Amino acid sequence: MLIVFIFFGIITISSLITPIKNGRIKEIAIICALISIGLYYGIRFAQGEPAWSPLNSLEEWMINSTPFNYNA
Amino acid sequence: MSSVKITKWQMISVGVCYMIGAILHLSEVSATAGRDAWLMPVAGLIMFVPTAAIYCLLVKLHPQKCLYEINEQALGKTLGKVFTFLYMLFFFHICTLNTMQAEAFVSAYLLPGTPVIVCGLMMTAFCAFAIYRGLRAIIVIPFAFGIVSGAYLLFNFLQSVPQMRPEFLRPMLAQEPRVYLHAAHIEATVIYGEIIGLLTFAGMLEKKTKFSVCFIITMIISCLYLILVHLRERTLLGDLTPYVSFPSFGAVRMIGNVTGTLSRVESIYSLVMIAFSIFRVLITLWAVITALKQVFNLQSYTSLIIPAAALAAVYSMRIYASPNDSYIYGLNTTPFVWTVFTFIMPLITLVFAAARRLLTKMPTPNTSRKLPEQGAEPSGAEGF
Amino acid sequence: MKKLLKILCAAVTLCVILLSLGGCWSADEISHKAIILGISVDFADTPEKYLVTAQIARPSQLKASSADGENAYINISSEGVGVQAALHGFETQLSREIYTGHMELIIFSEEIARSGLTPVLDYFYRSSEARFSTPVIIAEGRAADLLDIQADLEQMPVSSILGTMSNQDSDIIMSGTTMGDLLREMVTEHSAVTLALFRVNGKRAAMEKAAVIKGDKMIGSLTIDQKQYELLAGGEYDEGVQVCKIADGKVASFRIMKCVTKHNLKYENGQFSADISVNITGQISGITFGGEEYTIRAREDLEQILRDFITRGINDMFSATKEINADIIGFNEMLRRKYPRDSKSLLENWDDNYRNFPISVSVAATLTGTGAVRERVK
Numbered sequence: 001m002l003i004v005f006i007f008f009g010i011i012t013i014s015s016l017i018t019p020i021k022n023g024r025i026k027e028i029a030i031i032c033a034l035i036s037i038g039l040y041y042g043i044r045f046a047q048g049e050p051a052w053s054p055l056n057s058l059e060e061w062m063i064n065s066t067p068f069n070y071n072a
Numbered sequence: 073m074s075s076v077k078i079t080k081w082q083m084i085s086v087g088v089c090y091m092i093g094a095i096l097h098l099s100e101v102s103a104t105a106g107r108d109a110w111l112m113p114v115a116g117l118i119m120f121v122p123t124a125a126i127y128c129l130l131v132k133l134h135p136q137k138c139l140y141e142i143n144e145q146a147l148g149k150t151l152g153k154v155f156t157f158l159y160m161l162f163f164f165h166i167c168t169l170n171t172m173q174a175e176a177f178v179s180a181y182l183l184p185g186t187p188v189i190v191c192g193l194m195m196t197a198f199c200a201f202a203i204y205r206g207l208r209a210i211i212v213i214p215f216a217f218g219i220v221s222g223a224y225l226l227f228n229f230l231q232s233v234p235q236m237r238p239e240f241l242r243p244m245l246a247q248e249p250r251v252y253l254h255a256a257h258i259e260a261t262v263i264y265g266e267i268i269g270l271l272t273f274a275g276m277l278e279k280k281t282k283f284s285v286c287f288i289i290t291m292i293i294s295c296l297y298l299i300l301v302h303l304r305e306r307t308l309l310g311d312l313t314p315y316v317s318f319p320s321f322g323a324v325r326m327i328g329n330v331t332g333t334l335s336r337v338e339s340i341y342s343l344v345m346i347a348f349s350i351f352r353v354l355i356t357l358w359a360v361i362t363a364l365k366q367v368f369n370l371q372s373y374t375s376l377i378i379p380a381a382a383l384a385a386v387y388s389m390r391i392y393a394s395p396n397d398s399y400i401y402g403l404n405t406t407p408f409v410w411t412v413f414t415f416i417m418p419l420i421t422l423v424f425a426a427a428r429r430l431l432t433k434m435p436t437p438n439t440s441r442k443l444p445e446q447g448a449e450p451s452g453a454e455g456f
Numbered sequence: 457m458k459k460l461l462k463i464l465c466a467a468v469t470l471c472v473i474l475l476s477l478g479g480c481w482s483a484d485e486i487s488h489k490a491i492i493l494g495i496s497v498d499f500a501d502t503p504e505k506y507l508v509t510a511q512i513a514r515p516s517q518l519k520a521s522s523a524d525g526e527n528a529y530i531n532i533s534s535e536g537v538g539v540q541a542a543l544h545g546f547e548t549q550l551s552r553e554i555y556t557g558h559m560e561l562i563i564f565s566e567e568i569a570r571s572g573l574t575p576v577l578d579y580f581y582r583s584s585e586a587r588f589s590t591p592v593i594i595a596e597g598r599a600a601d602l603l604d605i606q607a608d609l610e611q612m613p614v615s616s617i618l619g620t621m622s623n624q625d626s627d628i629i630m631s632g633t634t635m636g637d638l639l640r641e642m643v644t645e646h647s648a649v650t651l652a653l654f655r656v657n658g659k660r661a662a663m664e665k666a667a668v669i670k671g672d673k674m675i676g677s678l679t680i681d682q683k684q685y686e687l688l689a690g691g692e693y694d695e696g697v698q699v700c701k702i703a704d705g706k707v708a709s710f711r712i713m714k715c716v717t718k719h720n721l722k723y724e725n726g727q728f729s730a731d732i733s734v735n736i737t738g739q740i741s742g743i744t745f746g747g748e749e750y751t752i753r754a755r756e757d758l759e760q761i762l763r764d765f766i767t768r769g770i771n772d773m774f775s776a777t778k779e780i781n782a783d784i785i786g787f788n789e790m791l792r793r794k795y796p797r798d799s800k801s802l803l804e805n806w807d808d809n810y811r812n813f814p815i816s817v818s819v820a821a822t823l824t825g826t827g828a829v830r831e832r833v834k
Contacts, residue, residue, distance in 0.1 A: 008382055012378050015376075015377070019375050026369075030370075031379050041386045055165050056397075069405045070403060
C-alpha cells in the first residue's frame with residue numbers, strides 16, 4: 001500500500017510542474033491547498049484515527065440541536 | 073460560451089446514467105416507506121416538480137450557460153462566486169459519498185481483502201483520467217454504455233419475475249402520511265435532487281435543443297427505473313428489505329431460474345452497478361473541478377484534476393466513521409441539508425435572475441470581464 | 457524529451473493499473489480454498505460453546521468412480537463461543553482458507569433450534585459469502601451425525617440430503633425452506649415456518665417430520681402427512697400421492713396432478729374467518745376394493761373418498777398447529793394485507809386469537825384418469 005501512496009503522491013505533486021513553469025500563482029496555491037487537505041486526511045487515515053468532516057459535524061449538530069431532522 | 077456541443081440524446085444518456093448510479097444508496101427509501109417504497113419514485117417526482125421547474129427556468133433565462141455562469145450572471149460576481157463555491161462543496165460531498173459507498177460495496181462483495189483505499193484511488197484515478205481526456209469520454213461513452221447496460225438491467229429484471237411475490241406489496245398505502253412525506257422528501261432531494269449536476273452541462277447543449285425536454289425525459293426514465301428496482305427489492309426480499317445493506321443487490325442474489333442453469337447472476341449486475349457508480353463519481357468530480365476553475369478564474373483546470381481526485385479518494389475514507397453512518401444521516405438530516413443546495417439556492421438564483429430581468433428589461437447582462445470558457449479542452453486532450 | 461516522459465508516465469501508469477486490476481493484489485486462488493459444502497451446528501460438550509462441523513469437498517476425489525475408496529469430502533469440527541469463532545478454529549487445522557460461498561446446506565440440531573436460532577444465524581446472514589437461498593434443516597439429535605451418513609447414490613452426504621429434499625419437488629412431501637424464508641419469518645410478527653427435520657437411522661438419514669419454527673425457536677413438529685396437508689392448504693402443493701386408508705383394510709391411492717388453493721378471508725359482523733377451497737385434479741393410482749367395471753358412480757365415490765380424506769387431513773393439521781399456536785399458513789399476514797385497519801386489534805393478540813380463528817375447508821376433487829388400465833384386474 002505504501003508503494004501506491006508514494007506513486008500517487010508523486011503524481012499529485014507532479015501536477016505542480018506545469019503551473020510553476022507557467023508562473024500561475026493561483027493554480028499553485030489551489031493545488032497546494034488541495035494537497036495539504038489531502039495530506040491531513042491521508043495521515044489521519046494512515047494512523048487509523050478519525051478526522052474532522054464538515055458534513056458529519058453539520059449533520060450531528062442538526063440532529064442534536066435543531067429540529068431539522070426526522071429523529072426529532 | 074462553450075465551444076463543445078452535445079446533442080439531446082447525449083445529454084439524456086448522461087443524466088440517466090448519472091441517476092442509475094444512485095442505486096447503491098436507495099436503502100434509505102426502502103427503510104422508510106417499507107412495502108410502499110416502489111411508489112416513492114412517483115411521489116418524489118411530484119415533490120420534485122417545483123425544483124425541476126426552477127432548473128428549467130434558470131436555463132431558459134440564461135441560454136447556453138452552465139450552472140456556475142448562471143450564478144454569476146444572476147447574483148453578481150461576488151455572491152455568484154459564493155454560490156459556486158457552495159455548489160463545489162456540495163458536489164464534492166456527493167462525489168466522496170458515492171466513492172465511499174462504491175468502495176464499501178466493492179470491498180464487501182467483489183474484492184474482499186483488497187484495501188478500501190486502493191478501490192477508492194483506482195476509481196478516482198479512472199475518473200481523473202477521463203476528465204483529462206476531455207468531454208468526449210464523459211459524454212459519448214454513457215450513450216453506448218447506457219444502452220447496453222440498460223438492456224442488461226431489463227433482462228435481469230425479467231429473470232427475477234418468476235420469483236417475485238406480489239403479496240409482499242400489500243397492503244398498499246396503509247401507513248401514516250408522515251412516512252410517505254419522509255420517503256418522498258428523501259427521494260426528491262437525495263435521489264432526484266442530485267441531478268442538479270446536469271446543469272453543469274447545460275451550457276454545452278446544442279442551440280436547437282431545449283434543456284427542459286432533455287431534463288423531463290431524463291427524470292421520467294429515471295423514475296421508471298427506480299420503480300422497477302424498488303419493486304424487485306420488495307417482491308423478492310419482503311420484510312427483509314430494511315435489514316439488508318444493499319437491498320437491490322441482495323434481491324438480485326436471490327435470483328435463480330427454475331432449471332438451475334443460471335445462478336449467481338449478481339456478478340454481472342454488480343459490475344454494471346459499479347460502472348454506473350463510477351460514472352456518478354466522474355460527473356461530480358468534473359463538476360467540482362470546473363467549479364474551482366470558475367471560482368478562481370483559472371485559465372485551465374488540467375493541473376487541478378489529480379489533486380482533486382486524490383483528495384476525493386482520501387476524504388471518502390474519513391467522511392463518516394463508517395459507511396453505515398451515512399445511512400443513518402441519510403434517513404434523518406441529509407434530506408434537509410440537500411434541500412438547501414438543490415432547492416433553496418437555485419430558488420434564490422431564480423428570484424435574483426427574474427428580478428434582474430424585470431428591473432433592467434434587458435436580456436441577460438454582459439459581464440465586463442470575459443468568463444473562463446466552460447468545457448474548454450485542456451492541453452493534450454481530444455476534442456469532438 | 458517531453459514525449460519520452462509522457463510515454464514513460466503512461467507505461468508506469470498502465471503497469472500499476474494492470475497489477476491492481478488483474479486481481480493479483482491479495483490473490484485468492486481457488487485451488488487454495490477449502491470449499492465448505494455443508495455446515496452443522498450443535499451445542500458443544502464444553503458449556504457455552506458451539507460445535508461447528510463442516511463438510512469440505514476434496515476436488516481430487518470427485519470422480520465418477522472412486523476405486524480407492526477415498527471419500528470425496530472430509531468432515532472437520534471445531535468448538536467456539538460463536539459460529540465465527542468455531543470457523544476460525546478451522547484455520548488451525550486446515551492447510552487452506554475456508555470458503556463458504558458454495559455452501560449448500562446449513563444444519564442445526566434440535567436442541568439449538570429449541571433454544572433459539574438467532575445467536576447462530578447471525579454469522580450466516582451477515583456473511584457476504586453465504587446466500588439467502590441456502591436451505592436450512594434441523595437434525596433430530598446431533599446435527600454433525602447428518603454429515604456422516606452413508607451417501608448411497610451420491611458422493612457426499614450433503615448431496616444426498618439435498619437430493620432427498622429436491623426429490624420432493626416432483627412427489628412433494630417437504631418443500632425446502634431457505635435461510636431467506638427463515639429470516640423473513642423471524643422479522644414478521646406472529647409468523648411461523650416449517651423446516652425439514654431429519655433423523656439419522658444408523659448410517660442413513662430420513663426426513664420424517666417438519667420442525668415448526670416460531671420467532672427463532674422450534675416449538676413443535678408436524679408429521680409428514682400433516683406437512684403435506686399444510687402444503688395443500690397453503691397453495692404450495694404441486695404434485696404428489698395421496699393414500700386413503702378406508703375402513704376394513706381398503707386402500708385407495710391417488711396421484712394428484714394439480715392443486716389450486718384459494719384463500720378467502722371474510723370480515724362479517726365484527727368477526728374474521730377464513731375459507732380455504734382446494735381444487736384437486738388427479739388420477740387413480742391404486743385401489744384394493746370395488747367392482748371390475750369402471751363406472752361414473754365408482755369414480756364419484758372415489759372422488760368423495762379423496763375429498764373427505766383431504767378435508768379431514770387439513771382440519772387435523774389446523775388443529776395441530778392451533779394447539780402449538782403456530783400460524784404456518786400465514787393468515788396473520790393475509791389479514792393484515794386485506795384488512796389493515798380492521799384487523800389491528802385481532803393481530804395484536806394473534807398468538808391467542810389464532811387458536812379460535814374459524815377456518816373452513818372445502819375440497820373439490822376431479823379424477824381424470826385411471827392410470828395405464830381402465831378397469832381393475834381381479
